[in-house]
Amino acid sequence: MTSLSVSVVIVSRHRPDELRRCIKALEFQTFRDVEIVVVVDGDTATNLHELVPLDRVKAATCDEANISRARNIGIGLAAGDLVAFIDDDAIAEPTWLERLIEPFSDPNVGASGGFVRGRNGISFQWRAEVISVDGVSSPIDIGEVTVLKADPNKGIKTQGTNCAFRRAALYKLNGFDENYRFYLDESDLNLRVGQAGWLTAVVPNAEVQHGFAASYLRGKDRRPKSLFEVGASQAYFIKKFGGMKAALLAFRKQQWVRLESVLVKGTLEPRDLRRLRTELDAGIADGQGRDPLVGRVRPAQTPLKPFSIHKPESHKFIAGRWLFRRRVYAEAKRLAENGVPCTAIILSPTAVFHRRWFHEDGFWVQSGGIFGKSTRSDSLWSWYSFAKRIRREQASLQKTR
Secondary structure (H helix, E strand, C coil), rough: CCCCCCCEEEEECHHHHHHHHHHHHHHHCCCCCEEEEECCCCCHHHHHHCCCCCCCCHHHHHHCCCHHHHHHHHHHHHCCCCECCCCCCCCCEEEEEHHHHHHHHHCEEEEEEEEEEECCCEEECCCCCCEEECCCCCEEECCEEEECCCCCCEEEEECCEEEEHHHHHHHHHHCCCCCCCCHHHHHHHHHHHHCCCCCCEEEEEEEEEECCCCCHHHHHCCEEEECEEEEEEHHHHHHHHHHCHHHHHHHHHHHHHHHHHHHHHHHCCCCHHHHHHHHHHHHHHHHHHHCCCCCCCCCCCCCCCCCCCCCCCCEEEEEEHHHHHHHHHHHHHHHHHHCCEEEEEEEECCCCCCCECCCCCCCCEEECCCCCCCCCCCCCCCCCCHHHHHHHHHHCCCCCC
């Protein structure tokens, strides 16, 4: 295991419940030499003492709706050798950091990224991709930890909700380009990391669950509320890296098709469609006019602020039938309060699809039917005894817990 220390940066904007849950889950990380840095809006900062343990967390305020600016503020506070990023609406698996930072034992590795599961905790939202100077992402097949060298015209993509960078690389590259107020912010950094000669590691078992919480940019159903910054970021990205103009036209067409599909689903009204198209075009024009924004990330002026309070414990699994779930939850809560990471597996005598989530009382839960699907490859109905199904699900969960 690497001896490097880590700062985890979380940017949170008007989502206090998600921030609280995200930080609660981080208490059970198997990697201990870590500090937490939160960057929040002014309103959240007012009540931050009720959300996070400020005696163990560094905090700063960023009122501007600019994810890159907020992350740069976080980098400026970070004292760790490595800086990891996770969104406030994401939950990290207990082994997330330990796995994510392991490739940095190679001094040539400047970045790493893990896999992301969606809101049900089971289906993958994102795995591994490369991104071209045209701003087009393409999936790559990665099944184990892999260290990659980028092509000059392609970057090894990481997701902003599950990535880490060597702090020295962030200083050298001046952090995130603040022209990206939202969208493609980490992709820009991915390309620059590769162009500077750093390697990037893809770490499949470094997992987080990303819930897509509502924001000023999207609804809970992922319905877009604004496309201005999406268009601006795409146009600026293509301009900055010398991508093809045809790629921008293709992107615009793709977004129009996307909006039409959302309209058909009934989550957008025709007037919303017209407004979003107008915003998209205005954003594209704005992005094409943006000049490179050279910032400067200054080294932290404060030492590492230890976050962990619990001694490392083996992950515990407890199981029960749906009828007795309250009893199982009570035991899981007791374990969590004593610093023991725990998963409660609750099964009903049905074929209900499974889902996984992090309980507000500090433990993980997987629920569903004894005969139901827990992976995409499962049949709609699979015959199991209760005991056999528990063994199967526990074996699967142990890969990341």
